Amino acid sequence: MIGLQHYLTVSALLFSLGVFGVLTRKNAVSILMGIELILNSANINFVAFSRYTSAGLDGHIFVVFSIALAAAEAAVALAIILGIYHRLQTIDVDKAQELKG
């Protein structure tokens, strides 16, 4: 019988895979994909708690806003990555070291 803890386990494993992607990848778009995995794991947590406890639909509402914010954040992050690519001709995050504009 699948319960709350099974979904929380899936979410925890997805979160740790996303953290591994953010920590080890050199490509900026790969780091963005790891961040999307982390956001999805948190969303699974919200929906699981909304389903298996008496919390009502508050978890679903939070996931609606989380998806909207993830879309906005992905758009801005990719605009920044495009700006870095125009400036440095690469998106290796190890090469983007100077703070001066």
Next chain:
Amino acid sequence: MKEPIVSSILFYIFAFLTLGSAFLVVYLNSIMRAALSLLFSLIGVAALYALMAADFLAAAQLLIYVGGILILILFGVMLTQRIYTVQVFAGKSQVIPGAVVSLGLALCLIVSIWSQHFSSQGHLENLPTTGRIGQLLLTRYVLPFEVASVLLLVALIGAAFLARKEVK
């Protein structure tokens, strides 16, 4: 009654799809293949939403994440790669410390999840959620709803401004 068996099997299939694709996202060296693995991972998450009777969220996940954000990421990949050269630099650095940290994190989370005693929910209802989410968004959560619209407008303008070409 065989309904819990079918839903249990479906849960394990979708969980394996999601986690396997997520592992491929962070492991593969080719960015295009990693983006396509992210596609399957997001579809697996939408399937898990559907298993938890979150019908609106499953559809919204497919529409926005798969149909919007993933396409945006693919555009980003194709605009920033010199796909005609051989060298693919999407490698990994410092894999061992990263693996230690993420494995430790996963162990801590799983141990704390399974050592809790959550009260078992008696009867799970499978009502459609779209109408109720709509009512909540316009009555109790109207302020975050309006603020989110303003935030999306700001993000739209900001992203268009950041990605413009300089006209000399």
